[in-house]
Amino acid sequence: MVQLELNLKEDVFRFASVKHIDVFVSSNIVREQEPRLAFGNYSYSDHANTVLKINLKTSLGFNNEMLEKLKLNTRKSEKFAEAVFYQNYELVGVINFSPEKLNGGLPLPDALKKLSSPIVSIVTGERSKNPMIYKVWYRNQPVQESVVNTVLIIYDLQKLELSELIRKQFVNDTTYEEGHRGFVAFLLMKNNNVINEKSKKMPIAKRRTSTTAISSSSTLLRSEWRTVAEFLFVCIKSSVANVLLSLVMWISNSHQFCYKILFNNIPEGTKETLRKTATGHQFYIRRNQLLYLQDSLHKDGSVSLRSGNIISSIVLDLCLGFMLICFLLKTVKVDKLLDDALEVITVLVNTLQELIFWLMGVPAGLKLNRPLNDALGRFFMYHIYLWKTYISVLKPVFTFILESFIFIGICGVTFHLSLLSDLLSVATIHIYCFYGYATRLYGLQFSGLSALWRLFRGKKWNPLRNRVDSHEYSHRELFIGTMLFTVLLFLLPTTLVYYCVFSVLRIIVLIAESLIKWMVKALNLMPLYVVILRIFKSDRVAGEVFFTICHHSSNKRNMTLKMQLVQVPYGHLIKQTLPVEDENNKRLIPSWTTLLVDIITGKIIYPL
Amino acid sequence: MDFETSILCTSSQNRLFSRSLIDSQPEDLDMWKKILYKKQAFPDNYVDQSFLCDLNNVNGESYSIQQSFFCTTAVTQEICCTCIFVVIFANLVSETLSPSFVISSSGLLVVIFYLFFSTFLDKTCYNLLSKGFEDLKSVVIFMSFALGFSSIMKTLTETISTDTVYAMSTFMFLVHLVFHDYGAHAVIVSETISINAAVFATVCLGSRLPNEIYTFALLLIGAEVFVLSPVPRRYIQENCPFGQVVLTVLLTCITMLLMGSFETPYLLCTTIVLVCVNFLCPLYFVYCQAHKRHISGPWDEAVVWSS
Numbered sequence: 001m002v003q004l005e006l007n008l009k010e011d012v013f014r015f016a017s018v019k020h021i022d023v024f025v026s027s028n029i030v031r032e033q034e035p036r037l038a039f040g041n042y043s044y045s046d047h048a049n050t051v052l053k054i055n056l057k058t059s060l061g062f063n064n065e066m067l068e069k070l071k072l073n074t075r076k077s078e079k080f081a082e083a084v085f086y087q088n089y090e091l092v093g094v095i096n097f098s099p100e101k102l103n104g105g106l107p108l109p110d111a112l113k114k115l116s117s118p119i120v121s122i123v124t125g126e127r128s129k130n131p132m133i134y135k136v137w138y139r140n141q142p143v144q145e146s147v148v149n150t151v152l153i154i155y156d157l158q159k160l161e162l163s164e165l166i167r168k169q170f171v172n173d174t175t176y177e178e179g180h181r182g183f184v185a186f187l188l189m190k191n192n193n194v195i196n197e198k199s200k201k202m203p204i205a206k207r208r209t210s211t212t213a214i215s216s217s218s219t220l221l222r223s224e225w226r227t228v229a230e231f232l233f234v235c236i237k238s239s240v241a242n243v244l245l246s247l248v249m250w251i252s253n254s255h256q257f258c259y260k261i262l263f264n265n266i267p268e269g270t271k272e273t274l275r276k277t278a279t280g281h282q283f284y285i286r287r288n289q290l291l292y293l294q295d296s297l298h299k300d301g302s303v304s305l306r307s308g309n310i311i312s313s314i315v316l317d318l319c320l321g322f323m324l325i326c327f328l329l330k331t332v333k334v335d336k337l338l339d340d341a342l343e344v345i346t347v348l349v350n351t352l353q354e355l356i357f358w359l360m361g362v363p364a365g366l367k368l369n370r371p372l373n374d375a376l377g378r379f380f381m382y383h384i385y386l387w388k389t390y391i392s393v394l395k396p397v398f399t400f401i402l403e404s405f406i407f408i409g410i411c412g413v414t415f416h417l418s419l420l421s422d423l424l425s426v427a428t429i430h431i432y433c434f435y436g437y438a439t440r441l442y443g444l445q446f447s448g449l450s451a452l453w454r455l456f457r458g459k460k461w462n463p464l465r466n467r468v469d470s471h472e473y474s475h476r477e478l479f480i481g482t483m484l485f486t487v488l489l490f491l492l493p494t495t496l497v498y499y500c501v502f503s504v505l506r507i508i509v510l511i512a513e514s515l516i517k518w519m520v521k522a523l524n525l526m527p528l529y530v531v532i533l534r535i536f537k538s539d540r541v542a543g544e545v546f547f548t549i550c551h552h553s554s555n556k557r558n559m560t561l562k563m564q565l566v567q568v569p570y571g572h573l574i575k576q577t578l579p580v581e582d583e584n585n586k587r588l589i590p591s592w593t594t595l596l597v598d599i600i601t602g603k604i605i606y607p608l
Numbered sequence: 609m610d611f612e613t614s615i616l617c618t619s620s621q622n623r624l625f626s627r628s629l630i631d632s633q634p635e636d637l638d639m640w641k642k643i644l645y646k647k648q649a650f651p652d653n654y655v656d657q658s659f660l661c662d663l664n665n666v667n668g669e670s671y672s673i674q675q676s677f678f679c680t681t682a683v684t685q686e687i688c689c690t691c692i693f694v695v696i697f698a699n700l701v702s703e704t705l706s707p708s709f710v711i712s713s714s715g716l717l718v719v720i721f722y723l724f725f726s727t728f729l730d731k732t733c734y735n736l737l738s739k740g741f742e743d744l745k746s747v748v749i750f751m752s753f754a755l756g757f758s759s760i761m762k763t764l765t766e767t768i769s770t771d772t773v774y775a776m777s778t779f780m781f782l783v784h785l786v787f788h789d790y791g792a793h794a795v796i797v798s799e800t801i802s803i804n805a806a807v808f809a810t811v812c813l814g815s816r817l818p819n820e821i822y823t824f825a826l827l828l829i830g831a832e833v834f835v836l837s838p839v840p841r842r843y844i845q846e847n848c849p850f851g852q853v854v855l856t857v858l859l860t861c862i863t864m865l866l867m868g869s870f871e872t873p874y875l876l877c878t879t880i881v882l883v884c885v886n887f888l889c890p891l892y893f894v895y896c897q898a899h900k901r902h903i904s905g906p907w908d909e910a911v912v913w914s915s
Binding site: 367368369370371455456457458472473475476478479480481482483485486487490491 | 746753757761763764765766798799801803804807808812835836
């Protein structure tokens with residue numbers, strides 16, 4: 001039999017004109033049939049809202065006798081048990097007294113802190129089949145219903161606590177005025193305090209088990225087998241979680257250790273340069289991920305959604321990498337790989353040489369300026385000759401890189417892809433060089449032409465006012481300026497042809513590299529864990545609360561609401577659980593117009 | 609002419625206006641001001657002899673026939689210079705004219721004219737030593753740049769077809785003629801554009817020549833005709849009307865001779881153009897003046913003259 005008592009004080013008379021009371025009920029406590037004593041205190045001030053906080057404690061303890069009695073009751077029949085149960089009075093939660101009706105009836109956070117005076121009043125509740133009717137008692141006499149408004153909200157505390165999204169979203173938000181959000185935060189805060197007091201002294205790894213222990217007690221009400229099975233399941237789940245946790249922490253610890261030993265001696269400049277390559281960058285990202293994992297596991301004690309994402313993406317990475325290694329080992333031989341790679345590079349160089357031959361002739365019917373064409377063509381040819389020498393020098397390095405290419409997949413398929421991107425960059429350095437030369441030449445010509453075109457019209461750039469003004473040039477300046485303008489203008493088509501050809505080649509290479517980088521980034525950020533949880537509609541990723549009205553009385557003064565957790569859309573979920581972007585690493589991606597303007601005015605486009 | 613009267617009107621009004629700012633009592637009978645915010649001794653609809661002096665062109669700012677003929681001689685001169693240059697180019701291309709002859713004769717002419725101009729005509733501000741040094745520097749710069757660029761110019765437009773080159777040069781010469789400063793105050797006048805267009809045309813034509821020396825000769829003569837010669841000619845136009853007429857007649861005769869020696873249809877063409885420009889157009893202009901309907905006055909947008 002559940003009974004609850006609240007001691008009354010004399011000055012509750014002031015509350016006779018009370019118009020509104022909120023009662024928050026935690027559903028797992030509703031199911032329990034332990035006798036409880038409610039203790040609370042309040043503070044009262046003239047114009048502010050008053051808050052009465054009631055802590056629930058077991059007065060008599062949960063001894064075997066009570067358990068036997070309950071079991072007897074439940075074995076007889078379900079209906080009987082319900083009937084027995086429903087006739088009990090119970091009250092739990094927080095009572096909010098206010099002299100006038102509030103919107104939503106939310107208590108203010110400051111009032112929670114003024115908990116000093118003893119208990120004021122009794123409120124008892126009677127729960128029939130569906131609705132829950134309750135009365136306010138004063139000195140064992142019920143207060144008239146017309147005086148008091150009550151709203152009863154039933155919620156599941158365990159689910160609320162499980163959901164990480166809600167915790168993250170609502171607890172950090174301290175504005176209690178906005179509708180249900182403040183209410184949820186208030187609930188979580190209130191219950192957090194209760195739980196934290198209990199488990200503060202427990203070690204981190206055991207925190208998870210303590211919460212399960214609390215909820216497991218509520219399942220003892222059902223049939224024995226189910227109870228036992230659920231209890232076992234909960235234990236297994238917690239132990240597996242513990243094992244996983246410790247494994248991950250061990251990995252990240254050892255990785256930190258290795259990293260410190262190996263990389264401490266490398267100077268900062270080299271590290272910066274190495275990080276610019278795709279593989280180095282991937283190593284850096286992986287290290288950051290593991291560091292973050294370590295930190296978050298240490299802080300939270302359990303696998304949060306973000307950590308879960310990271311773990312799942314790393315695991316996926318490793319699996320795919322392993323599969324790729326097996327595949328490569330079966331199908332490809334190392335010597336043949338080297339020859340193939342060299343052949344590809346030679347083909348690239350020869351194609352480029354043919355291209356320049358073609359440009360030196362009459363490309364696509366365009367009549368280019370012969371002396372300039374000859375000069376540029378010969379210059380690039382000589383460069384290609386130098387490049388061929390460079391390749392023969394680079395052979396041993398290539399061998400090493402190719403051999404390590406297969407086995408670097410042990411760290412994940414992302415490393416395979418980033419190594420591929422690096423190899424691509426190394427193989428197309430000469431295209432980048434040519435693009436650089438052609439761009440500089442074209443850029444110079446373009447800026448010279450624009451300045452001389454202003455001279456042609458009799459205008460000049462005014463750097464003091466950042467605008468174009470008219471200007472009286474002397475005859476000498478006019479003569480020489482116009483001659484130069486003519487020269488630059490007629491040499492423009494030739495330079496433009498070279499610039500266009502090399503830009504296109506460079507852009508193709510950039511697009512290929514960007515595709516690979518994009519794949520690597522997608523693999524790094526894959527939120528597999530969260531998506532799978534969402535597919536199975538797990539409670540951990542429920543992000544929103546939803547109120548349904550169970551019952552309301554005819555005069556609309558008493559209302560029972562049920563608060564449920566609902567799932568959020570995938571996009572919202574993924575956005576919330578993506579890893580925080582490192583501010584240092586953020587590089588500004590230029591807009592399309594900037595890119596276009598850069599191409600036209602001849603500025604080098606750097607890889608993003 | 610009414611230019612002077614209009615100046616008088618404006619200056620007198622300025623004086624009146626400034627005086628009205630100082631005085632605050634009604635004025636005496638002598639001075640009537642064109643204002644209504646003060647009570648004057650005159651009735652409100654009184655006007656004195658400065659009536660309608662703000663209208664700029666109603667009172668007959670008309671040119672006589674002699675004026676028009678005289679002013680168009682500048683245009684004729686410019687057309688003649690261009691034609692002379694084109695004939696020289698044609699002769700250089702067909703190699704009937706040797707470049708050394710062109711260089712030497714043009715250099716000589718320039719020196720003679722320079723000395724003549726500086727000593728006899730412009731007695732006011734020419735100090736032969738200082739300005740002469742400046743001019744010598746100009747000459748050296750012109751020659752060295754022309755020499756340096758002539759080898760580039762030779763191959764610049766080689767791959768462009770001849771028709772395109774001739775079309776481009778014609779267009780550029782037309783631009784040169786349109787934007788040239790003939791002494792009129794108009795917005796379209798831009799000395800810079802005209803010189804630049806002429807030099808551009810010269811450079812375009814340079815690649816049609818067989819040798820680099822030819823290109824150098826062409827550049828030199830182009831610089832002389834289009835950059836150097838407008839200076840004395842403008843001086844003569846402004847200060848010596850008789851000299852202007854004489855110069856025009858001289859240039860016309862030379863042009864006709866050269867064109868005639870070249871080919872007859874060109875001579876015919878040139879004659880027609882020159883007659884039109886110098887005789888028919890001014891006549892038409894004078895005839896049209898009688899039909900002027902457009903009145904401009906103080907209600908027009910203000911035009912700022914840079915002086």
